[in-house]
Amino acid sequence: MKLSILNKIPKSLIVSLLAVVFGLLAGALFMLFTGNNPFEGYTYLIRGGTMNIERLGNTLATASPLILTGLSVAFAFRTGLFNIGASGQMLFGGFCATAVALTLSAPKPILLLISVIAAGIGGALWGVVPGLLKSKFNVHEVVSSIMMNWIAYWVIYYAVPTYLKGAFLETESKKISHEASLRVDWLTNLFDGSYINLGLFIGIISVIVIAFILNKTVLGYELKSVGFNRYAAEYAGISVNKNIVLAMMISGALAGLAGAALYIGNASNIQIGILPPQGFDGIAVSLLGSNTPIGVLAAAIFFGLLYSGKGFMNAMTNIPPEIADTIIATIIYFAATSVLIEKGLDRLKKKRRGN
Amino acid sequence: MMEYVVEMLDIRKEFPGVIANDNITLRLKKGEIHALLGENGAGKSTLMSILFGLYQADSGKIRVNGKDVSISNPNVANELGIGMVHQHFKLVHNFTVTENIILGMEPKAGLSIDIKSAAKRVKEISEQYGLNVEPNAKIEDVSVGMQQRVEILKMLYRNADILIFDEPTAVLTPQEIDDLIKIMKNLIKEGKSIILITHKLKEIKAVADRCTVIRRGKYIGTVDVESTSKAQMAEMMVGREVLFTVDKPEKKAGEAILKVDNLSVKSSREGVMAVKNFSFEIKEGEILGLAGVEGNGQSELVEAITGLKPITSGKITLNGKEISSLSIRERINSGIAHIPEDRQKRGLVLDYTVGQNMVIEIYDRKPFSDRGLLNHKAISEYAEKIVEDFDVRAGQGVDSITRSLSGGNQQKAIVGREIELKPDVLIAVQPTRGLDVGSIEYIHRRLIEQRNNGKAILLVSLELDEILSLSDRIAIINNGELIGIVNAKDTNENEVGLMMTGIKRGDTD
Numbered sequence: 001m002k003l004s005i006l007n008k009i010p011k012s013l014i015v016s017l018l019a020v021v022f023g024l025l026a027g028a029l030f031m032l033f034t035g036n037n038p039f040e041g042y043t044y045l046i047r048g049g050t051m052n053i054e055r056l057g058n059t060l061a062t063a064s065p066l067i068l069t070g071l072s073v074a075f076a077f078r079t080g081l082f083n084i085g086a087s088g089q090m091l092f093g094g095f096c097a098t099a100v101a102l103t104l105s106a107p108k109p110i111l112l113l114i115s116v117i118a119a120g121i122g123g124a125l126w127g128v129v130p131g132l133l134k135s136k137f138n139v140h141e142v143v144s145s146i147m148m149n150w151i152a153y154w155v156i157y158y159a160v161p162t163y164l165k166g167a168f169l170e171t172e173s174k175k176i177s178h179e180a181s182l183r184v185d186w187l188t189n190l191f192d193g194s195y196i197n198l199g200l201f202i203g204i205i206s207v208i209v210i211a212f213i214l215n216k217t218v219l220g221y222e223l224k225s226v227g228f229n230r231y232a233a234e235y236a237g238i239s240v241n242k243n244i245v246l247a248m249m250i251s252g253a254l255a256g257l258a259g260a261a262l263y264i265g266n267a268s269n270i271q272i273g274i275l276p277p278q279g280f281d282g283i284a285v286s287l288l289g290s291n292t293p294i295g296v297l298a299a300a301i302f303f304g305l306l307y308s309g310k311g312f313m314n315a316m317t318n319i320p321p322e323i324a325d326t327i328i329a330t331i332i333y334f335a336a337t338s339v340l341i342e343k344g345l346d347r348l349k350k351k352r353r354g355n
Numbered sequence: 356m357m358e359y360v361v362e363m364l365d366i367r368k369e370f371p372g373v374i375a376n377d378n379i380t381l382r383l384k385k386g387e388i389h390a391l392l393g394e395n396g397a398g399k400s401t402l403m404s405i406l407f408g409l410y411q412a413d414s415g416k417i418r419v420n421g422k423d424v425s426i427s428n429p430n431v432a433n434e435l436g437i438g439m440v441h442q443h444f445k446l447v448h449n450f451t452v453t454e455n456i457i458l459g460m461e462p463k464a465g466l467s468i469d470i471k472s473a474a475k476r477v478k479e480i481s482e483q484y485g486l487n488v489e490p491n492a493k494i495e496d497v498s499v500g501m502q503q504r505v506e507i508l509k510m511l512y513r514n515a516d517i518l519i520f521d522e523p524t525a526v527l528t529p530q531e532i533d534d535l536i537k538i539m540k541n542l543i544k545e546g547k548s549i550i551l552i553t554h555k556l557k558e559i560k561a562v563a564d565r566c567t568v569i570r571r572g573k574y575i576g577t578v579d580v581e582s583t584s585k586a587q588m589a590e591m592m593v594g595r596e597v598l599f600t601v602d603k604p605e606k607k608a609g610e611a612i613l614k615v616d617n618l619s620v621k622s623s624r625e626g627v628m629a630v631k632n633f634s635f636e637i638k639e640g641e642i643l644g645l646a647g648v649e650g651n652g653q654s655e656l657v658e659a660i661t662g663l664k665p666i667t668s669g670k671i672t673l674n675g676k677e678i679s680s681l682s683i684r685e686r687i688n689s690g691i692a693h694i695p696e697d698r699q700k701r702g703l704v705l706d707y708t709v710g711q712n713m714v715i716e717i718y719d720r721k722p723f724s725d726r727g728l729l730n731h732k733a734i735s736e737y738a739e740k741i742v743e744d745f746d747v748r749a750g751q752g753v754d755s756i757t758r759s760l761s762g763g764n765q766q767k768a769i770v771g772r773e774i775e776l777k778p779d780v781l782i783a784v785q786p787t788r789g790l791d792v793g794s795i796e797y798i799h800r801r802l803i804e805q806r807n808n809g810k811a812i813l814l815v816s817l818e819l820d821e822i823l824s825l826s827d828r829i830a831i832i833n834n835g836e837l838i839g840i841v842n843a844k845d846t847n848e849n850e851v852g853l854m855m856t857g858i859k860r861g862d863t864d
Binding site for chain 2: 224237
């Protein structure tokens with residue numbers, strides 16, 4: 001009886017949790033090697049992200065773009081596509097949002113709505129190009145979306161100093177006004193002056209919407225069919241090409257929203273010469289969340305915790321902040337090689353039965 | 356008492372929830388071909404995997420050449436002289452025959468591989484056993500039958516004496532099957548012993564000396580093939596009497612439903628036509644069999660009718676309406692159903708539940724969805740009806756992941772799904788490929804039933820027996836051309852077999 005309950009827990013959840021545990025263990029080893037106390041290190045790491053309401057808010061704010069990029073990558077994965085271009089989609093989406101925020105004057109709710117929509121459209125535009133190339137010419141989306149990353153990088157490199165130049169620096173845009181920012185007073189006050197903002201809600205709403213699309217709609221059914229077995233989808237009369245384009249467009253739009261959460265939420269301007277790393281972290285978030293919307297939400301908050309706690313750990317101990325990055329990298333490694341963990345689990349089960 | 360080369364005694368193997376092997380005993384005599392007969396999921400593969408070291412038995416003993424052995428992995432099996440020809444070949448396609456054979460145990464000459472002497476040895480073995488394999492041919496250039504011989508050679512090169520053949524004829528044409536039977540007999544002559552896993556009684560009769568039957572993991576018995584009839588073996592395997600002939604009442608065919616006129620279809624190879632000026636029609640209440648050796652244009656013809664492949668010229672009309680420019684979905688909606696050749700590649704999304712798979716062509720219709728939202732309850736109810744009507748056995752019913760079903764049950768699910776579309780034309784491509792007698796009988800009955808209900812059925816099969824026993828008329832295809840259409844009543848295996856090689860009826864050459 002007990003075993004049957006245990007078997008009900010999805011294997012993917014166990015695998016993800018194990019990836020986290022192994023990652024933390026490896027991190028503990030690194031801390032030991034650098035002559036530090038891992039318990040102390042982890043205590044400060046966790047406290048750094050949670051110890052007061054402000055830091056909690058910062059953790060959630062750090063997680064917001066990750067929720068969206070994770071969702072973007074996961075959604076593409078479910079359709080059998082590897083969107084490695086979330087960074088570029090995010091950057092261009094963020095640029096569109098910043099451009100709207102800096103040029104348009106309207107009441108805050110309307111301005112925000114337009115900025116966010118602009119971010120979504122910008123990301124979708126950047127995502128749909130690899131989708132079209134794949135469906136028309138069978139160009140692999142990994143190659144074309146990496147190229148799109150660099151196109152976004154250089155477009156922003158040119159466009160920001162030319163059109164949105166800040167007062168002093170050539171390398172970043174003007175600061176957006178409070179009116180145009182996703183930060184709202186009630187939220188800032190609620191979290192004691194944290195930079196948490198509406199980006200979190202964009203993330204959570206997107207999680208719900210994507211979960212709904214995947215599980216309850218005809219569109220989700222078609223997308224998943226194509227992802228699982230495109231030959232069977234084709235046989236059944238589902239247009240594989242249409243769904244590839246659509247999936248990349250939606251995936252790009254999600255990454256674009258992440259751009260809004262980052263550039264007009266957590267930050268207040270856009271800098272040139274940086275491909276936002278959140279786009280690539282999205283791959284890790286998606287893997288750790290086993291490509292499910294709710295898993296992505298949990299994984300993103302966990303990564304947000306690591307990122308926002310590492311500064312405090314660094315300040316309070318001699319542990320270099322790179323350790324937190326190493327832990328994240330190790331977790332990604334274990335999540336990416338989840339097949340190994342799964343095999344290990346199977347072997348363990350077998351052994352237990354053998355006795 | 357060195358009579359037995361392999362003895363598997365009281366082998367028991369349990370998987371969670373199922374006893375795959377329940378005290379099974381199999382004894383292989385030296386120099387015999389021993390058939391292992393059982394339905395899909397009866398436990399044949401598990402038993403052989405235990406012998407080959409892929410699984411460990413929970414209890415029971417294995418003896419090889421009279422000595423107790425413990426086969427912990429395939430390498431041990433290899434050392435004991437046990438070799439296996441898998442159903443799905445494990446070959447590197449852009450390597451030559453010799454390169455494939457020596458893979459993993461390459462003979463060295465200094466720093467390089469001594470390919471020359473290896474090729475020589477491959478040739479020697481090939482001649483010794485009458486395999487007729489060209490050592491320097493690339494795998495991608497040789498036929499499926501030849502690839503199988505390369506697999507056989509691979510075992511012989513590794514000095515295997517005990518050969519396990521896992522459903523070796525499933526992928527072969529009738530001619531290749533005949534060749535394989537000859538090869539197996541040669542192997543025996545040269546002192547090898549063979550275990551043949553199969554569920555085809557005809558082959559057992561043709562080649563095996565003794566036959567061990569298992570049913571649902573249990574040992575039923577070992578019989579002498581010579582003195583046991585097919586019907587007796589079938590009954591042992593299925594557990595009840597099996598009817599080999601389908602009851603097919605006379606029926607007058609009605610109006611033509613599907614018409615194909617001068618159809619030409621390109622092959623996936625550049626510049627080659629797969630189907631050339633092909634014409635036929637199927638009337639309501641009729642089964643038209645399409646006979647031909649594999650790869651002669653059958654697949655392309657079917658793909659052109661269903662819309663998976665564009666046509667080059669010609670016309671396809673359904674109920675008087677031209678359909679050759681319609682999309683796949685539009686053709687399905689106008690009354691074409693298709694049981695595809697490859698059930699796992701085309702027919703099913705294996706990671707979907709059975710329920711989700713049952714609506715894969717009609718999920719966007721009411722009541723399965725409304726305004727873009729799926730109605731899971733309606734889908735489940737519809738799928739439950741198919742699962743019940745078509746005897747699809749699945750652990751958790753319509754909620755089972757399709758991958759977990761046995762091949763036979765997957766196929767029954769597809770057949771059920773396509774029949775439930777209530778089509779005017781049902782295209783059944785190899786509907787019983789790789790299935791056991793019980794499922795074959797069942798699917799045949801269902802096809803006849805559809806015919807009696809006035810559907811037009813196109814039956815494409817490589818099994819001549821199947822074509823002859825089900826069809827009303829038979830169209831023979833060779834190299835993409837229609838060789839002729841004959842009435843099933845006044846033809847026989849010889850005539851159709853001859854036409855399959857491209858000789859037209861009445862040709863005297």
